[in-house]
Amino acid sequence: MHDVMNKIVVGSSKLPFGGKTIVLGGDFRQILPVVPKGGRADIVHAVINSSPLWRRCSVLKLTQNMRLQFSNDIEENKALKDFAKWILDIGDGKIGTSDDGEAIIEIPEDLRVKSSGNHIGDIVEATYPDLIQNMGDYTFFQNHAILIPTLHLVEEVNNYVMSLLPIEEKEYLSCDTIGKCDEDVGIGRRWITTEFLNDIKCSGMPNHRLKFKIGVPVMLLRNIDISSGLCNGTRLIVKELGINFIGAEVVNGPHNGEKAYIPRMKLIPSDSNVAISFQRLQFPLCLCFAMTINKSQGQTLGNVGLYLPRSVFTHGQLYVDVSRVKTRKGLKILALDDSGVSSTSTTNIVYEEVFRII
Numbered sequence: 001m002h003d004v005m006n007k008i009v010v011g012s013s014k015l016p017f018g019g020k021t022i023v024l025g026g027d028f029r030q031i032l033p034v035v036p037k038g039g040r041a042d043i044v045h046a047v048i049n050s051s052p053l054w055r056r057c058s059v060l061k062l063t064q065n066m067r068l069q070f071s072n073d074i075e076e077n078k079a080l081k082d083f084a085k086w087i088l089d090i091g092d093g094k095i096g097t098s099d100d101g102e103a104i105i106e107i108p109e110d111l112r113v114k115s116s117g118n119h120i121g122d123i124v125e126a127t128y129p130d131l132i133q134n135m136g137d138y139t140f141f142q143n144h145a146i147l148i149p150t151l152h153l154v155e156e157v158n159n160y161v162m163s164l165l166p167i168e169e170k171e172y173l174s175c176d177t178i179g180k181c182d183e184d185v186g187i188g189r190r191w192i193t194t195e196f197l198n199d200i201k202c203s204g205m206p207n208h209r210l211k212f213k214i215g216v217p218v219m220l221l222r223n224i225d226i227s228s229g230l231c232n233g234t235r236l237i238v239k240e241l242g243i244n245f246i247g248a249e250v251v252n253g254p255h256n257g258e259k260a261y262i263p264r265m266k267l268i269p270s271d272s273n274v275a276i277s278f279q280r281l282q283f284p285l286c287l288c289f290a291m292t293i294n295k296s297q298g299q300t301l302g303n304v305g306l307y308l309p310r311s312v313f314t315h316g317q318l319y320v321d322v323s324r325v326k327t328r329k330g331l332k333i334l335a336l337d338d339s340g341v342s343s344t345s346t347t348n349i350v351y352e353e354v355f356r357i358i
């Protein structure tokens, strides 16, 4: 790296990145950059291929899905190839008739979860079969997750699973304080009570009231120590519930099995929907039996339960969901229609204009 950076070519200062070769990796079928309060045009405009730099890039394409586990069985491999093509067709928006980027697609029979009426119970049973018997199995949570479009539905499912576990729970309350700058500009402090701050729930921030049990899976919400694998998105299993720390074991990535002690931290919301600046002293953790589709981007999972009480709402969400698994058997989908009844179809959203400039 030192040699590469020291090699100076005359005139290279006028070239992008000083003439150095930069490798960008990505998949335009996946979820595009999040633009707070932005519409479709803003999102497409924020994609790298809308940048003037894109004209200077040469595109190399990867052709094989390495996540899907191919074997020596010819029949099995053929089925897996068909599944890989189905995933790509969802990503490219080739399934169903598209109406301005939105298409209704049929969910294959073998991927559908049969509903008994208790939708949350059904998706939990399909994703975490024999949950209570498997609780002690360290690898059980390594590979399983329920994916859901929105944060408040994620919380509902996490609370439901917690209520099933016959283990003592421990509650941790945060200490919330208003930011200094809001004090200075004289926002009527009597309106911003502690209870008001405690009620704020936003993405990337733990809630005021956290409840954990020994053995439950949690996700880190901040980078604590990247060299030890403790990053935003790392999943862990709770092993100790102390007063001022939570002991947990990492369950994914190269640091799998390593123990970490997580302290309370001062956290500031980055969500632009929160108009007040405040600070929350809390463990940077949330339960992760279920997680949002956006948070699952980049993960590889053995068993995915896709719960769609409402359909996906932006480009690439359905593709990200169905492409997290290693096998077709590992994917289960429960979609509901507008009246809350189990449905055989769901919506896929693909902004075709992002593929035009590749």
Ligand SMILES: Nc1ncnc2c1ncn2[C@@H]1O[C@H](COP(=O)(O)OP(=O)(O)OP(=O)(O)O)[C@@H](O)[C@H]1O
Pocket (backbone or CB within 6 Å): 027, 066, 067, 068, 297, 298, 299, 300, 323
């Ligand atoms: N060359 C390879 N040989 C075997 N397995 C591989 C190879 N490359 C990737 N994989 C496996 O494929 C899976 C996905 O890899 P990785 O997360 O690096 O891909 P990605 O492009 O970042 O995926 P995505 O963007 O869909 O999240 C991992 O389980 C990884 O172990």
